[in-house]
Amino acid sequence: MIKEISEKKARLKTFMKQKGFKSTRQRDIIASEFLKCEEHITAEELYKKVSRRNKDIGYTTVYRTLKLLSESGLATERIFADQLTRYEPVSDDEHHDHLICLKCGSITEFEDPKLERLQEKIASEFGFSIVDHKMDFYGYCRDCKK
């Protein structure tokens, strides 16, 4: 179970050592900031957060660190309907499914074991083996429905 940020950062450090990447102040700051926020964040948004306190860190480094986090398995990239790439910290209980409100833009994650099972069943009917999946609902959330 990887729950703690410090644990994730340790995992990142291990990954970097394995791959011969160097650990730097910038990467440390960016990774911390990213792992702190449990939302779907764009490179742009993370850059703004990071640069608030660290004006010397450039957008490119944030972008590259997000790629690094993805490669190390600590983040996943997702593209929603607005064409922007968002990054999300990976948790053990993986959420792949989203309710996206067309009015307020809120993204709610959910997971449903029944859905997962049904997905596997459908895929196997087509002789298809699933590596990953995306399931996004677009509509109106409880508050915006009114």
Add this chain to the structure above:
Amino acid sequence: MIKEISEKKARLKTFMKQKGFKSTRQRDIIASEFLKCEEHITAEELYKKVSRRNKDIGYTTVYRTLKLLSESGLATERIFADQLTRYEPVSDDEHHDHLICLKCGSITEFEDPKLERLQEKIASEFGFSIVDHKMDFYGYCRDCKK
């Protein structure tokens, strides 16, 4: 039941008249070519098909006609993992679900009533009302699994 291309084209004509759009030779050619191919096509791909026989039709017009078809409800835009916008003719039995092969790139559509029902059920648990949904499986198809 809208099955025939001619029926769809009639629908487009009605839509255009309603909206005050003009029907042109270019739009007619592009729409015909689009409705013919029952696949997920990018603006670029459609442009190539169209310009093979009609060298005077530009990319921009193809792009704009696809937007028009989307607005009129005859096409839907979809973005898959490769970040490209693809267009798909809308049929009555709407397919929203895809099996995307990571090796050969083939896109297989499917529909499952059980899945649809489960989706509605899950959404309602969150007080969410669905307008549209995307369900994409990424993995390996029967042929590429080997």
Add this chain to the structure above:
DNA sequence: AACTTATTGAAAATGAATTTCAATTTCCTT
């Protein structure tokens, strides 16, 4: 400390999507 290699960040490049604009075409009115 010296050295090899990776990293940084500004700027440039890329590439798809979108807009601009002058020339052309459509289609409504007479």
Add this chain to the structure above:
DNA sequence: AAGGAAATTGAAATTCATTTTCAATAAGTT
């Protein structure tokens, strides 16, 4: 059928996120 307002066209330019380049800097090894 001709005139004229308004939409359309297509090449080129623009936008905007993403990605690459490159010279300067920093990390980590010996």
